[in-house]
Amino acid sequence: MLPKRLLCAAVLCLCFAGAGALAQTTPAVPSAETPPAGSQSGDEPATQPAEEASAPQAPAPAPAMQAPPAATAAPTAAASAPNTPPAMPLAGPVRNIVLVHGAFVDGSSWNGVVAKLQQKGYHVSSVQNPLTSLADDVAATRRVLAREDGPVLLVGHSWGGVVITEVAANAPNVAGLVYVAALAPELHESAVDVMKHAAPMPAGQNISADANGFLWLDRAHYRADLAADVPETVTRVLAAAQVPIAAKAFNEPVDQVGWKEKPSWYVLTTKDRAVSPALQKQMAERIGAKVVPVASSHLAPVSHAGAVADAIDRAARELSRQQ
Template sequence: HDVLHGAAAYSAPPGGPVQNIVLVHGAFVDGSSWNGVIERLQKKGYRVASVQIPLTSLADDVAATRRVLARLSGPTVLVGHSWGGVVITEAGSGPDASKVVGLVYVAAIAPDVGESTGDVLKRGPQMPIGSAMTKDATGFLWLDPAKYHSDFAADVPENLTRVLVAAQQPIAGKAFEERVTQAAWRYKPSWYIVTTRDRAVSPEIQRWMAHRIGATIVETPSSHLVSVAHAGATADAIARAAKEFGKE
């Protein structure tokens, strides 16, 4: 990774084992989508924070993430699911993110500087979730409750899917066109969890992003909402990444 990129602007990251793991959710869910992962990481001894991002703009979501980061001390791993990948790409950069020692992308978007989510997804095939989203009068995108299970969370039990639908958080449509100004993966190590049964972000485009950012890749036979469907496998991969980052 290009460690010299903007090196003067960054203080050296703290050394030693990772202490904190910060989880950033994506669209159509909230911070509770990490509940099963949180519990398992806490049992492994990590201090875990799940950011409640407002999904109102990239800047707002990055600000919410930085508020949580500011409260932590010691080596920290930033984890993003789906849209949360865009957020950690931006929030993991800059002088206030020197404690971030690594990034984990979970079926997540990993843009480069000047790219938007839309730019990245255009490189892959059209996915079923595209026709399951509708925009309301205020410009927010919602996932059709009838398609939430099939296109987003196919391996989540249907009774739990109904709870997720009831609590779904819409995302500002404009967010998908907002471009990142910094890319933390350019100078921090990354892991990427590819969800091979994904109907929202194609496994092909996930692998392409993972290779582009030089990530260590873990593949899981899962729908897009892997943090709920396979909380154990997700937590284990994050913990393995944290151990690795702690040695660097």
């Protein structure tokens, strides 16, 4: 009996030893596959743009098995800045244009400009701002920037100028800025603060807040105040589809200023009844922008899409020569 007991004990020892060896080797497989699993979560660019950009840089499976701590460090760094666009090299021509709309319109207000720029060979993206807060519009713009491959020219119209001012300071792939009849605040200034530098404009008298704290422009005054040089048939559609902006957004200051470190251009609308041409000139001088005057109403992207596209094209070409 003793030999049989010894034999059974030996078999049991071999079984436990084999299970232990298997337990020690199996963790290495998941750790080597961790980067691909992380890249699947990057399929949601709206919440994890930086992680999506960092996925191609994840360590290969073999190095991860040799040094597991190094393999897990990359996802942690990406998660620490989910709204920060990827650090893209600024070498080469500027072929990416990102357009940011203003209040009382949506991204379709850029349609004419988009078509003109696409004809010139640019890769164009138009942000859809929720207009619920400055932070929300900044996040929406950063999500689009995170998807761009190469240097970007960031363009803002009206309220969109506040958004691009905040975004550009934290976007290494932004090569320059174009303001189109846009607000260009100084550090810690809000849209309301900027508008105080000039006399009240007619459009401001026809804006009212609803019970939910959103601002609307009176339909009866939409064409006269924003788009006097746009056909009435078009302005009726724009007025019907206007997107209200949260009143609180106009009082939210920028925490960083991109125009202090990026070259800027300013499309100045000389027939504007929403943002004073005198104020536009003052802002353009303050930020050191190259001024392109256009005899247009406030909605220049609609009424003068060709002129706005040409100004953007010239800015992109100048930036490309500097690369």
